[in-house]
Amino acid sequence: MDYWFTDSLPYLLNRAGVALGETFSKRIARYDVTLPMYRVLAILRQTGPKSLGELSSLVSVEMSTLSRMIGTMTKAGLVTRIRPPENGRVVSIEITDKGAALADELMQIAMRFERGIxxxxxAAAAHELKTLLRQISQRIDRL
Amino acid sequence: MDYWFTDSLPYLLNRAGVALGETFSKRIARYDVTLPMYRVLAILRQTGPKSLGELSSLVSVEMSTLSRMIGTMTKAGLVTRIRPPENGRVVSIEITDKGAALADELMQIAMRFERGIxxxxxAAAAHELKTLLRQISQRIDRL
DNA sequence: CGTAAATACTTGCAACTGAAACATTTGCGC
DNA sequence: GCGCAAATGTTTCAGTTGCAAGTATTTACG
Incomplete structure (x- = not known):
């Protein structure tokens, strides 16, 4: 057998991803934000308003799940849903001041977390790793 | 700001991991196996019987979830639960012949899938990527 | 030896998820 | 313009998950 499962890319990727996610989730739990919520906040904070669909693909979360998530985030005052006049079927999600402040705080934690790892x-290896991960995502999208 | 969220390691890792997982899941769906089930089969096939706890940490799945998963896999005739006489509180999970045959088939698909990506x-870059992913997991475990 | 603590797993329950059905708005062909 | 298909979100519902509590077995200790 020339194939060893625990050396396979999906396995290693999942393992690292789950471990990273779990650990980081604990660090931000006291802010009453889940990891996907943090991702939404960070993206909105750094790249401005997005439609649900755009957000969904950016954070790798199902649209139905995201729709509900945005609901609870809206109740929490972190984001707002806006129906743009020029296109009534899109919903534009915008971050509030409160959400932006929280995003800033959480991103500080994320920065330190990443440095810790x-x-x-x-540094060159880390950069290489990221480049490869981007390539993987691209290749799959094209598959 | 010297921190760009979409360049962060957890983000890139999650993105690649989700994409890989979704795509591969579709490829094995017709065998009535989920991705975590495939992982269980592959590990059992290549490394022999494992306790629930060992499996749980190897496949990054909660033990309660895994316990139920093993239940359905047992019903499907892919694995068996065995209570070893020498230690009655452990449950040893063993793969059946049917499960082994399926594992072999699925691993072929996984091999081709990975080659496609x-x-x-x-080749050196791919190897480097895997080495780095292993390092990441280790660093988090020690964190 | 008997009881307390630890280990390993299972189960109950509330919360969450994904797929499908539904609702709304837009654009296209005529 | 009008009807119909496509695009974009939301909601429903059945199935799944994770945490906490429960069960069973083994180990440790007085």
Whole structure:
């Protein structure tokens, strides 16, 4: 057998992803935000308003799930749903001041978290890793 | 701001992981196996019987979830639960012949799938990627 | 040896998820 | 313009998940 499952890319990717996600989730739990919520906030904060569909693909979350999530985030005062006059079937999600402040705070935590993990890793290697991950995503999309 | 969320490691990792998982899940759906089930089968097939706890950490799935999953896999005749005489509180999960045959078939698909993604990527780069992913997991475990 | 603590797993329950059905708005062909 | 198909979100419902509590077995300790 020339194939070893625990050396396969999907396995290693999942393992690292789950571990990272779980650990980071704990760090932000006290802000009453889940990891996907943080991702939404960070993206809105750094790239401005987005439609549900755009957000869905950016954060890799099903649209139905995201729709509900935006509902609870709206109740929490972190984002607002806006129906743009020029296109009535789109919903534009915008971050509130409160949401932006929270995003800033959480991104500080994320920065430190990432440094803690990549910290003593060769900077070039870290960059290489990210480049490869981007390539993987692209290749799958084209598949 | 010297931090760009969509360039962060957890984001890129999640994005690639979700995309890979979704695509591969579709490829094995017709065998009536979910992705986590495939992982269980592959590990059992390649490394022999495992306790629930071991499996849980190997496949990154909660033990309660896994316990139920093993239940349905047992009903499907893919694995068996065995209570070893020497330690009655452990449950040893063993793969059946049917499960082994399925695992072999699915691993062939996984092999081709991985080749399709890493195919035209530099072999050294692919290896580097895996090494880095392993390092990430280790660093988090120690965190 | 008997009881308390630890280990390993299972189950109950509330919350969450994904697929399908539904609703609304837009654009296209005529 | 009018009807119909496509685009975009929302809601419903059945199935799944994770946490906490429960059960069973083994180990430790007085």
């Amino acid at each position: 990549l910290g003593d890793m060769d | 890493l195919g035209d990527m530099d």
